[in-house]
Amino acid sequence: xxxxxxxxxxxxxxxxxxxxxxxxxxxxxxxxxxxxxxxxxxxxxxxxxxxxxxxxxxxxxxxxxxxxxxxxxxxxxxxxxxxxxxxxxxxxxxxxxxxxxxxxxxxxxxxxxxxxxxxxxxxxxxxxxxxxxxxxxxxxxxxxxxxxxxxxxxxxxxxxxxxxxxxxxxxxxxxxxxxxxxxxxxxxxxxxxxxxxxxxxxxxxxxxxxxxxxxxxxxxxxxxxxx
Amino acid sequence: xxxxxxxxxxxxxxxxxxxxxxxxxxxxxxxxxxxxxxxxxxxxxxxxxxxxxxxxxxxxxxxxxxxxxxxxxxxxxxxxxxxxxxxxxxxxxxxxxxxxxxxxxxxxxxxxxxxxxxxxxxxxxxxxxxxxxxxxxxxxxxxxxxxxxxxxxxxxxxxxxxxxxxxxxxxxxxxxxxxxxxxxxxxxxxxxxxxxxxxxxxxxxxxxxxxxxxxxxxxxxxxxxxxxxxxxxxxxxxxxxxxxxxxxxxxxxxxxxxxxxxxxxxxxxxxxxxxxxxxxxxxxxxxxxxxxxxxxxxxxxxxxxxxxxxxxxxxxxxxxxxxxxxxxxxxxxxxxxxxxxxxxxxxxxxxxxxxxxx
Numbered sequence: 001x002x003x004x005x006x007x008x009x010x011x012x013x014x015x016x017x018x019x020x021x022x023x024x025x026x027x028x029x030x031x032x033x034x035x036x037x038x039x040x041x042x043x044x045x046x047x048x049x050x051x052x053x054x055x056x057x058x059x060x061x062x063x064x065x066x067x068x069x070x071x072x073x074x075x076x077x078x079x080x081x082x083x084x085x086x087x088x089x090x091x092x093x094x095x096x097x098x099x100x101x102x103x104x105x106x107x108x109x110x111x112x113x114x115x116x117x118x119x120x121x122x123x124x125x126x127x128x129x130x131x132x133x134x135x136x137x138x139x140x141x142x143x144x145x146x147x148x149x150x151x152x153x154x155x156x157x158x159x160x161x162x163x164x165x166x167x168x169x170x171x172x173x174x175x176x177x178x179x180x181x182x183x184x185x186x187x188x189x190x191x192x193x194x195x196x197x198x199x200x201x202x203x204x205x206x207x208x209x210x211x212x213x214x215x216x217x218x219x220x221x222x223x224x225x226x227x
Numbered sequence: 228x229x230x231x232x233x234x235x236x237x238x239x240x241x242x243x244x245x246x247x248x249x250x251x252x253x254x255x256x257x258x259x260x261x262x263x264x265x266x267x268x269x270x271x272x273x274x275x276x277x278x279x280x281x282x283x284x285x286x287x288x289x290x291x292x293x294x295x296x297x298x299x300x301x302x303x304x305x306x307x308x309x310x311x312x313x314x315x316x317x318x319x320x321x322x323x324x325x326x327x328x329x330x331x332x333x334x335x336x337x338x339x340x341x342x343x344x345x346x347x348x349x350x351x352x353x354x355x356x357x358x359x360x361x362x363x364x365x366x367x368x369x370x371x372x373x374x375x376x377x378x379x380x381x382x383x384x385x386x387x388x389x390x391x392x393x394x395x396x397x398x399x400x401x402x403x404x405x406x407x408x409x410x411x412x413x414x415x416x417x418x419x420x421x422x423x424x425x426x427x428x429x430x431x432x433x434x435x436x437x438x439x440x441x442x443x444x445x446x447x448x449x450x451x452x453x454x455x456x457x458x459x460x461x462x463x464x465x466x467x468x469x470x471x472x473x474x475x476x477x478x479x480x481x482x483x484x485x486x487x488x489x490x491x492x493x494x495x496x497x498x499x500x501x502x503x504x505x506x507x508x509x510x511x512x513x514x515x516x517x518x519x520x521x522x523x524x525x526x527x528x529x530x531x532x533x534x535x536x537x538x539x540x541x542x543x544x545x546x547x548x549x550x551x552x553x554x555x556x557x558x559x560x561x562x563x564x565x566x567x568x569x570x571x572x573x574x575x576x577x578x579x580x581x582x583x584x585x
Contacts, residue, residue: 121315124277127302128309129329129378136303139328143319 007196009176010184017092017180018160021099025107025156026149028100033108033152034137037115052105062102063169070094070170090172095180098166107156114148115141147219154215158208232382232414236273236283245269245281245438251416251431253288256408258429258446259418260457266438267418271384274416275309276302287382306337308375309384312391314367316359322370323355329378339379340411348410349373349403365396369403376411385417389424397424404428422462426450426506427584451553453536453544458555463544464508465555471501480525481583487550490526492583506582509544512556515575516566526578530554532568543568547576554578 036048054062067089070076076088076097088094118141126136142149164182171178173187181200188197235248245266251257259267272278274285276292279299285292292300308329316325330342346352349369354362362370368388375383388404389397408415408428419425425432425446432446434455441456442449451465452458469485474496481497483490483505490505497503518527530547537543543563547554554576558568568574 121311122317124275124302125309125311125315125317126328127277128275128307128380128384129374130303130306130332131328132303133301135332140317140319144317146319 003196006175007184007200010179010181010200013092013176013179014161014181017095017099018157020096021103021160022107022153022157024096024100025103026153029104029107029152029156030111030149032104033111034115034141036108036112051108054102055105059102059163059165060169063098063166066094066098066101066166066170070097089170090174090178092177095167095171095178098170099160099163102163102166103156103159106159107152110148110151110155111145112148114145114151117148118144150218151215154211158211162204162208231288232274232416233286234270234274234283236270236281238269238273238278238281238283243269243438245273247435247438247440249433249440249443251414251433253414254412255430256415256417256428258425258432259416259435260422260425260432261420261435263420265435267420267435268386270435271309271386271416271418274382275307275384276300276305277309306379306381307384308378308380308382310368310371310375310386310388312387314364314371314391316362316367316370316374318359320359321355322351322357322359322362325359325370325374326351326355326377329374333377333379337379340376342377345373345376348406363396364392365399368392368396368400372404372407376407376413380413383413383415385415387419388417390419390421401427422450422457422460423506423582426464426466427504447552451546451555453534453546453555458536458544459538461510462508463555463557464506464511465553467505467507467549467552467554469503469505471497471499471503473499483581483583485550486552487530487554488528490528490578490581492581494583497583504584506584507554507578508580508582509555509557511579511581512547512554513577513579514545514547514556514558514562514566514568515577518575519577522577524577524579526581528554528576528578530574530576532570532572532574534570535563535568537563547574549576 032051036044068074070088072087076094077086080086080088088097122140122144123136126140131139162182164186167178167180167183173179173183181204185197185200188200231253232251236245238245247266247270259270261267269278273281273283282295284294291298292305317328320328326342326346330338349372351369351373354366359367372388389400392400405428417425417429429446431444432449433443434441434449434457436456447466449455450457457463467485469483469490471481472484472489473482475482476496480491480493483492483503492505528549530549532545533548533553534546535543537560541560542557543560545556545558545568547556556576
């Protein structure tokens, strides 16, 4: 594999991982955020804590447990067997699972905040206008929480792109399969290929800057149009 | 008597308790009046089905919406529309989108009001494409009311729909409300803590205090009673129904004929034959034993004292009978004694000011 191809393969893989992770997170994070925003259950704070754990846990700790879980003797291994594999570790699927857990707080929290900011009123109004709860969720809650979804998606995507520790623990370094940008940079530095490391690092820096700036600008626009 | 709303709720939460039982007329504007914190809004929310934890019973036109056996029809299946104090328009939709929200969810066979009909009645035509942040307070409430009507509800609940508006916006919205109650035959429960507002529209009145219903009845009757808390209020007064008999364009006075004679009410020409409602505050009515010939007071009617109630503050509230309607007058204890007022005594009521509600 040529050098530039190596780099591009890492970029492609990173973008694919971040996209899939963000999509999965929007699908499973939304009901979690909804429940956290509206439930009065005592377990709510326990679940909220579990979701927030990756914020404080060293990625290596999460990575270690994931490695065990995804490995041949964990549930991940059993699932892999159904599809003729031996383990989910060191695979793209494994990376997605790890990233989903690792980036979950970044997606769930903004969406939860947006749902909480809605209050009961718009949903009550919808109910008195014949909307079923399911209908009201899609026609009122989701559109009104749009800024929260946007923030969550951007943060989830960006955080997955920047992930390193978990990937290293459960993905290793297989080019084209698990070798994402952050790992590639680490490799280049280790093998003293400074120019490639510079290129990727600067690219990441620029990318992160643009992403966050875009988010702030969009938030400002949404903020204005709403009031 | 099946054509009405019957309810009973018992609820305790901290210091607040709600213990009510009553009924609302099906073809009437039912005023629900009481001080803040008396449970009016909670009762309304219970009727809409927004307080599922409150135990009780609700029946509407023979349908059971809630009972003690565990039946609970969720709000979206009750066909009850509710207008909240702050309008609560959907911020992500423009005026048209808000208006159409309930309409779209109403099966065509159940639609009783047309989009254009409601838009015209509420004067919303020029606002349809506008975003909700660019509406005035009065416009917000009109859109909220239109949105509720377009869901073709079987019952309309209004929770202080104009309380958040300034005086001018209120004056602006009242004609629309009046027109709406007249045009769209629909049972309405109208919550407010402003009797002035209620006396414009309501035909029946429910008084609440501290989570309980004190009394329910016909509004003219209740407003003329001396034994209710509203009698002691500064704005206490009676309602008189009448008909415009003519207009004096020189002095800008409407001639109103009612069962006890004629009253003159200042203002623009309301049109001969128009049914009107007059609100006459007790403090604007003074009493005399003889008809005064040289008074600035234009409205003087012969009346008979029906009952008296001494209020705590040196005032006496007098109920008078004029024709077949009642009038309230508030005078001082001394005036009561000097005129030797007692039930059956014939007097002349001098009415200083007449508020005319069409």
